Amino acid sequence: MKENKFWFTLIEIIVWISISIMIMIWVWAFTSSWIKNITFLKILLNQSKEEELLQKNLLDILNNNFEVISNFNTWIILKSNNFILWKPLIYDFLVKTSTWECQNDLDIKTKYLSLTNYNPFNTNPISSLLTWSYLKNEVYYNWTKIAWKWYFWDNFFAGIPQTELLLNNPWWLTSKLSTHIISDTWNNRIIYLNWWKSYSLLDENNGILKPTWVYYDSSSWSLIISNKLWTEILKLKSSPWTVKPIDIIFKSNTDFNFDKLILNIKDNFLISWTYNTWSFNFTWITKSIDDTVSNTTTWITYTFSWSKNISNWNDISINISSFNWNFDWIWNNYIDLNFYNWNTLVYNKLFFYETNSDNDIFTLTDNSFEVLTWSLNWNYTYISKNLAWDYLIYDYINKKRLNLTSWAITSIAPPIFEKNTTNYDLRIKDFKTSISSWVLNIKIDYYKVFDCFNEKDSIIKTMLIKKSIN
Numbered sequence: 001m002k003e004n005k006f007w008f009t010l011i012e013i014i015v016w017i018s019i020s021i022m023i024m025i026w027v028w029a030f031t032s033s034w035i036k037n038i039t040f041l042k043i044l045l046n047q048s049k050e051e052e053l054l055q056k057n058l059l060d061i062l063n064n065n066f067e068v069i070s071n072f073n074t075w076i077i078l079k080s081n082n083f084i085l086w087k088p089l090i091y092d093f094l095v096k097t098s099t100w101e102c103q104n105d106l107d108i109k110t111k112y113l114s115l116t117n118y119n120p121f122n123t124n125p126i127s128s129l130l131t132w133s134y135l136k137n138e139v140y141y142n143w144t145k146i147a148w149k150w151y152f153w154d155n156f157f158a159g160i161p162q163t164e165l166l167l168n169n170p171w172w173l174t175s176k177l178s179t180h181i182i183s184d185t186w187n188n189r190i191i192y193l194n195w196w197k198s199y200s201l202l203d204e205n206n207g208i209l210k211p212t213w214v215y216y217d218s219s220s221w222s223l224i225i226s227n228k229l230w231t232e233i234l235k236l237k238s239s240p241w242t243v244k245p246i247d248i249i250f251k252s253n254t255d256f257n258f259d260k261l262i263l264n265i266k267d268n269f270l271i272s273w274t275y276n277t278w279s280f281n282f283t284w285i286t287k288s289i290d291d292t293v294s295n296t297t298t299w300i301t302y303t304f305s306w307s308k309n310i311s312n313w314n315d316i317s318i319n320i321s322s323f324n325w326n327f328d329w330i331w332n333n334y335i336d337l338n339f340y341n342w343n344t345l346v347y348n349k350l351f352f353y354e355t356n357s358d359n360d361i362f363t364l365t366d367n368s369f370e371v372l373t374w375s376l377n378w379n380y381t382y383i384s385k386n387l388a389w390d391y392l393i394y395d396y397i398n399k400k401r402l403n404l405t406s407w408a409i410t411s412i413a414p415p416i417f418e419k420n421t422t423n424y425d426l427r428i429k430d431f432k433t434s435i436s437s438w439v440l441n442i443k444i445d446y447y448k449v450f451d452c453f454n455e456k457d458s459i460i461k462t463m464l465i466k467k468s469i470n
Contacts, residue, residue, distance in 0.1 A: 050424050050425050050426040051426060051446070051461075051463070053424065054113065054424050054426060054444075054463070055463060055465075057115060057422070058442065058465055059465070061078055061080060061091050062078075062440070062465065062467040064080055065080070066078050066079060066080050066467075066469075067079050067469065068435065068440060068469060069090070069397050069398070071433055071434075071435060071440075072433070073432055073433065073434075074094070074095050074431055074432065074433075075092070075093060075094035075095065075431075075433075076092075076093050076433045076442070077090065077091070077092050077093075077397075078090070078091045078093075079091075079397060090117065090118050090397065091115060091116075091117050092115070092116040092117070092118075093113065093114070093115055093431075094113075094114055094116075095111050095112070095113060095114070095428055095431045096111065096112050096113075096114050096423070097109050097110070097111050098110055098111075098112065101452070102452030103452070104452055104453055105452065108452060110427050110450070111427065111428040111429070111431075112423060112424060112425070112426065112427060112428060113423075113424045113426060113428050113431060113444070114421060114422070114423050114424070115421070115422045115424070116419055116420070116421045116422075117419060117420055117421075117422075118419030118420070158198075158199050158200065159197050159198070159199065160197070160198045161196060161197065161198070162193050162196050162197065162198055165191070165193075165198045167182070167184050167187065167191075168184060168185070168186035168187045169184075169185045169186040170182050170183065170184055170185065171183045171185045171211070171212045171213065172212065172213050172214055173214070174214045174215050174216045174223070175216060176216045176218065176361075176362075178194075179192055179193065179194045179362065180192065180193045181193075181201065181214055181216060181223065182214075183211040183212060183213070183214045183225070184211075185210055185211060185212060185228075186210070187203075188203060188204045188208055188209050188210065188211070189201075189202060189203035189204070189208060189211075190202040190203075190208060190211055190214060190223075190225065192362065194362075199362075201223075201236075201361070201362070201364070202225075202236065205350070206350065206352070206369075207227070207349060207350045207351070207369075208225070208227060209227065209228070210227070210228040211225055211226065211227055211228065212226045212228045213225070213226040213382055213383050213393075214226075214383075215383040215384065215385070217385060219385075220237060221237065221238050221359045221360065221361065222235050222236060222237040222238075222361070223235070223236040223237075223361055224236075224372070224383050224391060226380065226383060226393070231251070231253070231374060231376045232251075232371055232372075232373065232374040232376065233371070233372040233373045233374075233376070233380075233383070233391075233393060233404070234369050234370070234371060234372065235369065235370040235371075235372050236361055236367055236368075236369055237361070237367065237368060237369075237370060238358060238359055238360055238361045238363065238367050238368075245319065245320055245321045245322065245323045246263070246318070246319065246320040246323045246335065246353075247317070247318075247319050247320075247321075248316075248317065248318040248319070248335065248337060248351055249315065249316070249317045249371060249374070250315075250316055250337075250349060250351075250371070250374060251312070251313075251314065251315050251316065251374045252310050252311075252312050252314070252316065252347060253312055254312055254347070255309070255310065255311050255312055256309070256310055256339065256341070256346045256347050257307050257308065257309050257341050257346070258304075258307065258308055258309075258310070258339040258340060258341045258346055258347070259303070259304050259306070259307045259308065259340065259341055259342065260301065260302065260303045260304065260339070260340040260341075260343075261301075261302050261318075261337065261338065261339050261340070262299055262300070262301045262302075262337075262338045262340065263299060263300045263301075263302075263318075263335055263336070263337060263338075264298065264299045264335070264336040264337075264338065265298050265299060265300075265334075265335060265336075265353070266298070266334040266335075266336055270297045270298070271295060271296070271297050271298065271299075271300070272297075273322075273323075274295060275293050275295050275300055275320065276293050277291045277292070277293050277302070279293065279320050279321075279322065280293070280302060280318065280319070280320060281317075281318075281319040281320075281321065282316075282317065282318060282319075283315065283316060283317040284310065284314040284315070284316050284317075285308055285310075285316065285318075286308070288304065288305045288306070290305035291303060291304050291305050300320075307341065310339075310347075315374070318337070334350055334351065334352060334353060335350070335351040335352075335353050336348070336350050336351075337349050337350070337351060351369065352367070352368045352369035353368065372391065372404055373404055376393075380393040380394065380395045380402060382394035382396065386403075390403065390404070390405045391403075391404045391405070392404070394412065396412075399411055399412055399413070400412065426446050426447075427446060427447040427450050428444065428445070428446050428447075429445040429446060429447060429460055430443070430444070430445040431443075431444050431445075435469065438468060438469045439466055439467070439468055439469065440465075440466070440467050440468075440469055441464075441465075441466055442463075442464070442465040442466075443462065443463075443464050444462065444463040444464075445460055445461075445462050446460070446461060446462075446463065447459065447460055447461075448460065448461050
């Protein structure tokens, strides 16, 4: 009988099955290890991306002029003092805690870092038709974009169409009936929009530097302006007024020495008197018997017998109570204040001098300025009115409100701001902030790898950032 060679013996079958099982186990182990490594590398890659994003966002904020508004052990609020295109002004870093991420123990807490950036003022619409977004730098009327062309520039001419208007960080809007007023902050001017055309109302030539909030007061035909760089609140008015003495009050934004001041009277203005040192009254400036005064029909020079100093915390006043002058017609006049030291100009500021007006701030030649307050130490930006004579200014960062009539400071609840929040997908072990010797220290311990079963198997790295506070 012939032997069948196609049949396997029982031993051969067992050996073949055993070898197949070993190969399958080896392939499974290799594939499982490969998948695990790929997953591990993906986690590391994602963590690295989040780490780079967090570090970049922190450095973007801290590389600019900033200040610390609030600082606690586990959170910090920073304020940018730069007007940066497309960037908000306030940055709030805090740690958020969550659970239910580890299936082996749902009570294990994991922490993540969150960044909320917003602007410290209320963006409620001026009217049902006029709205805007500060974060997007867009202005709308009836949902049609009327200003901002997605890039900024300072080129401006009267009568430019609103849809062609180029702005640079427009801060706020106010309205007088159908005429809308915009503070074009970084361009140092205030613009008004009328019949789809754009016109300049005020600029650097009028002493406007970084205007923020604007508010039109219809009861007094006035525009209230937060002139940020000079830390003052101005009232541009066009109501009828009588001639008044020279009474200048200001606060310098820098320290300087001087030995001469010149009051230059500008635009259709003639001085009709001769003055001496007794005509002048100062605060924080000491007169001497050896001082001298001279004047022409357009300027007055006061020369001091020795050098003087003004500090940035002094509230300076210059008064000429018996001032006499003539003007050619109804027109706006200016007092150009100049301080010199050894014939070198060291400080200059322009003041409006009041004349008769026509109750319309848009007829520019007869407007005048009144300084409502100066030397504002906080972050006042928003202006409102309580009574006919009572203006209120708001500091949403410190949650304070100042009454300009009584100088009473009260606490306020912050409104709902336009804001963006970024939650970083980066598990945090610890987040600490501290300030020492005017240096801000931020220390972030985060998990490069987090192990729910055994924290000892987790990989922890540290991000340490130090920045000087301006």
